[in-house]
Amino acid sequence: MTTKEIYATPADEHGWRKLPNGTHVKLGTRVTLGDYVTLGDYVTLGDYVTLGTHVTLGTHVKLGDDVKLGDDVTSIALAKQYRENYGLLAPEHVFVKWVTPERMSPGWGQATPIMYEKGAIIEAEGDANDQQCGPGLHVLRFGERPDRQKQLELMRDEARRQDALKAMPHCAVEGCPNIAIGSRYCARCEEEINGEPYPFARILMPEPFFTFINRILRRWLHE
Numbered sequence: 001m002t003t004k005e006i007y008a009t010p011a012d013e014h015g016w017r018k019l020p021n022g023t024h025v026k027l028g029t030r031v032t033l034g035d036y037v038t039l040g041d042y043v044t045l046g047d048y049v050t051l052g053t054h055v056t057l058g059t060h061v062k063l064g065d066d067v068k069l070g071d072d073v074t075s076i077a078l079a080k081q082y083r084e085n086y087g088l089l090a091p092e093h094v095f096v097k098w099v100t101p102e103r104m105s106p107g108w109g110q111a112t113p114i115m116y117e118k119g120a121i122i123e124a125e126g127d128a129n130d131q132q133c134g135p136g137l138h139v140l141r142f143g144e145r146p147d148r149q150k151q152l153e154l155m156r157d158e159a160r161r162q163d164a165l166k167a168m169p170h171c172a173v174e175g176c177p178n179i180a181i182g183s184r185y186c187a188r189c190e191e192e193i194n195g196e197p198y199p200f201a202r203i204l205m206p207e208p209f210f211t212f213i214n215r216i217l218r219r220w221l222h223e
Helices: 003-008 075-089 146-167 187-194 209-222
Strands: 024-027 043-045
Touching: 003 024
Parallel strands: 024 043
Antiparallel strands: none
16 A cells, blocks of 8 residues: 555544455654555654555554655564664663562453563563564653553644644634634634624534524514
């Protein structure tokens, strides 16, 4: 599918678009996909993301705004590079592991809970992967909490929505929250100021349905 075809696919209330192969994707503004790109299920791409040819992203991979990946990049390779970058910075690092009061890992999804005894050394098992809850040890940097990851994602989505609303022209009447298109005033305020007919093309935040119909009938009877 082309990027244009993906954007043309209806999104649900959470922004997910279901592709013909059953994959769910969430695309930000002006995403560009190269030829033969492979997206795993529930991949999220931020605004202005650009993916080169033959890029492959695994399930639940998330890329932030303005990310650009060259040709033949895979999320497995990105995860490996991320780990190697830490090794280049210093031979040792300290991370945080969140556990239950019983010192067990949360075991979200299909993960197997692990006991973290005080002072114990735990070795990761399994092949390298790009999944948050795949095989291996899952740690966070200082200041990060696993229970706030979803909250942060919702806050980012709301911030994008608010930014989009702020970018739209608002009614010039002080205190009016409505959007104005093709005029300095919204449809309601323009009718009150100029007495002009209610412009259908500019009804973005209409009044209750029956009140609106009543106004139209009254105008038609007077005419």
